Amino acid sequence: MFSNFSTILNPTGFFYLVGIWVASRLVRALYNVSPFHPLSHIPGPKLAAATFLYEAWFDLIRGGRFTHEIRRLHEIYGPVVRINPEELHFNDPNFIDEVYPTAGRTRDKQVHYVTFATGPTAEAMFATINHKHHRIRRGAMNKFFSRAQIARLEPEVKRLTDQLCDKIIRLGTKDHEPLDITTAYSCFTADVISGYCFGESFGFVEQEGWEPNFRDAVVGLLETIFLFRFIPVTKLLVPLVPFLWRWLPRSLQVYMDESTEKMPARVRQARREFETGTIPSRPTIFHALLTSSLPEAERTDYRLTGDGLSLNTAGTETTAWTLTVATYYLLDQPETLARLVEELQAADATNRTWNELEKLPYLSAVIAEALRLSYGVSPRSPRIAPNERLVYRGRFQGREVVYDIPPGTPVGMSNAINHHNEEVFPDSHNFRVERWLEADEAQRRRMETGLTSFSRGSRSCVGINLAYCNLYVAMAALAVRVLPRTKLYQTTVEDVAYDHDVFVGVPRRESKGVRVVVS
Numbered sequence: 001m002f003s004n005f006s007t008i009l010n011p012t013g014f015f016y017l018v019g020i021w022v023a024s025r026l027v028r029a030l031y032n033v034s035p036f037h038p039l040s041h042i043p044g045p046k047l048a049a050a051t052f053l054y055e056a057w058f059d060l061i062r063g064g065r066f067t068h069e070i071r072r073l074h075e076i077y078g079p080v081v082r083i084n085p086e087e088l089h090f091n092d093p094n095f096i097d098e099v100y101p102t103a104g105r106t107r108d109k110q111v112h113y114v115t116f117a118t119g120p121t122a123e124a125m126f127a128t129i130n131h132k133h134h135r136i137r138r139g140a141m142n143k144f145f146s147r148a149q150i151a152r153l154e155p156e157v158k159r160l161t162d163q164l165c166d167k168i169i170r171l172g173t174k175d176h177e178p179l180d181i182t183t184a185y186s187c188f189t190a191d192v193i194s195g196y197c198f199g200e201s202f203g204f205v206e207q208e209g210w211e212p213n214f215r216d217a218v219v220g221l222l223e224t225i226f227l228f229r230f231i232p233v234t235k236l237l238v239p240l241v242p243f244l245w246r247w248l249p250r251s252l253q254v255y256m257d258e259s260t261e262k263m264p265a266r267v268r269q270a271r272r273e274f275e276t277g278t279i280p281s282r283p284t285i286f287h288a289l290l291t292s293s294l295p296e297a298e299r300t301d302y303r304l305t306g307d308g309l310s311l312n313t314a315g316t317e318t319t320a321w322t323l324t325v326a327t328y329y330l331l332d333q334p335e336t337l338a339r340l341v342e343e344l345q346a347a348d349a350t351n352r353t354w355n356e357l358e359k360l361p362y363l364s365a366v367i368a369e370a371l372r373l374s375y376g377v378s379p380r381s382p383r384i385a386p387n388e389r390l391v392y393r394g395r396f397q398g399r400e401v402v403y404d405i406p407p408g409t410p411v412g413m414s415n416a417i418n419h420h421n422e423e424v425f426p427d428s429h430n431f432r433v434e435r436w437l438e439a440d441e442a443q444r445r446r447m448e449t450g451l452t453s454f455s456r457g458s459r460s461c462v463g464i465n466l467a468y469c470n471l472y473v474a475m476a477a478l479a480v481r482v483l484p485r486t487k488l489y490q491t492t493v494e495d496v497a498y499d500h501d502v503f504v505g506v507p508r509r510e511s512k513g514v515r516v517v518v519s
């Protein structure tokens with residue numbers, strides 16, 4: 001046996017093995033583009049159908065630019081495109097509910113999509129492949145994020161919002177330094193989530209300045225997703241990160257400390273309280289999961305830590321970026337801000353509840369438009385119907401097209417494409433609040449369907465109520481108290497315009513952020 005092993009390890013054996021591997025990839029690529037492949041009838045470039053290298057070129061090498069390429073492919077090939085050997089992409093709002101149906105129809109996630117998750121987050125609800133498995137995990141979390149539960153949090157969101165507005169004004173009028181407003185908003189959203197989910201706010205708004213915060217660390221970590229997706233072996237390096245501690249930037253150190261020390265400690269404390277029957281003063285998501293009907297295997301410290309970490313990352317930058325996009329456009333379009341302030345002042349908005357704020361039409365339209373142009377998760381988020389044959393019927397270049405989609409095919413749509421469908425959102429690159437107010441009933445329904453910021457169906461955002469509560473309460477207060485005394489500083493539309501994906505959509509790399517000065 002050892003002599004066989006050493007034969008393989010000698011240079012000839014090694015090249016022999018590499019040769020076999022390359023030949024097997026070539027045979028696979030040929031099969032992928034052959035008429036025998038079950039997706040051979042779906043249009044798309046042959047190279048994309050042959051190999052994942054096509055996608056890797058745009059996402060890994062060119063840095064998160066595959067969604068732009070997918071948009072281009074739809075222009076050439078129509079509403080359904082085969083974007084890699086196994087996966088289809090759709091550009092048709094009428095098909096949203098087929099790709100993302102409610103829990104009654106089975107939808108798995110695709111391994112290729114979630115493979116970037118590492119460590120405990122690979123065990124989080126978000127990364128769960130199997131539909132039934134996900135339903136069990138999600139069932140335990142839904143109640144914690146229900147509208148009624150979030151409404152109880154409202155006084156805390158209000159308190160943090162006031163603290164945020166006070167601090168922006170205090171620091172802005174003291175040192176007159178330009179402020180990267182996303183950093184401030186990220187401090188706020190991280191504090192809300194930590195206060196609600198983990199029983200204790202991180203205190204980023206309360207601290208003297210805006211540092212530390214998780215913003216740079218989260219964006220930095222999201223930058224790794226394509227590396228992990230296309231070269232999964234690089235995930236083996238992740239356990240080395242704690243040993244690189246003192247060479248890491250400060251923001252990453254704070255985040256790593258949170259992930260590797262503090263989050264597991266919170267889980268352990270919640271378990272101690274659960275086991276000793278202690279009633280916590282502020283129950284956390286971990287108490288909710290431990291007291292739920294989750295099976296024992298689902299309640300390990302490791303898995304609960306994964307859920308905690310993913311809640312932290314999922315909710316912070318998404319909400320902060322939506323507030324940033326709203327802020328940019330309101331400052332860039334003074335007449336829009338004036339109309340919003342007029343509505344808010346007439347309604348005495350800073351003393352209104354979330355429920356009451358949601359009834360204000362102009363504020364709601366500002367939030368909808370900010371969600372549209374901030375995208376949430378910008379690239380595609382595929383789903384698999386393992387046992388269901390989907391049938392797509394649509395039109396392309398004046399003729400009807402019908403495609404039969406075999407069970408087990410990953411199918412997806414992208415917010416960065418959905419939100420620029422010109423038939424649904426004419427003049428889609430402009431922030432036009434009025435589109436939501438002037439639309440007739442039918443057009444409004446089309447826009448509500450086409451707005452997929454929180455995704456749809458069984459895997460849609462579990463934090464949607466928390467996100468809306470933050471957005472309504474914070475937007476109302478910021479618009480009345482902060483924005484009328486704020487100006488953009490060396491910031492243009494390029495600093496909010498979608499440029500590439502890092503899971504969420506972000507502007508060009510040279511951007512210095514949305515910077516403001518307060519007087």
Ligand code: HEM
Pocket residue numbers: 125126127138193310311312314315316318319322375376377381452453454455458459460461462463464466467
């Ligand atoms: C404007 C704010 C937000 C946007 C636009 C947003 C968007 C999304 C989207 C598009 C998904 C689906 C991802 C996929 O298909 O793979 C998602 C899932 C998720 N979001 Fe959010 N989100 C926001 C805020 C939040 C908040 C505040 C939290 C919680 C604190 C949160 C927690 C989650 C979790 C845990 C999932 C995974 C759900 C599951 O797998 O069942 N999000 N979000």
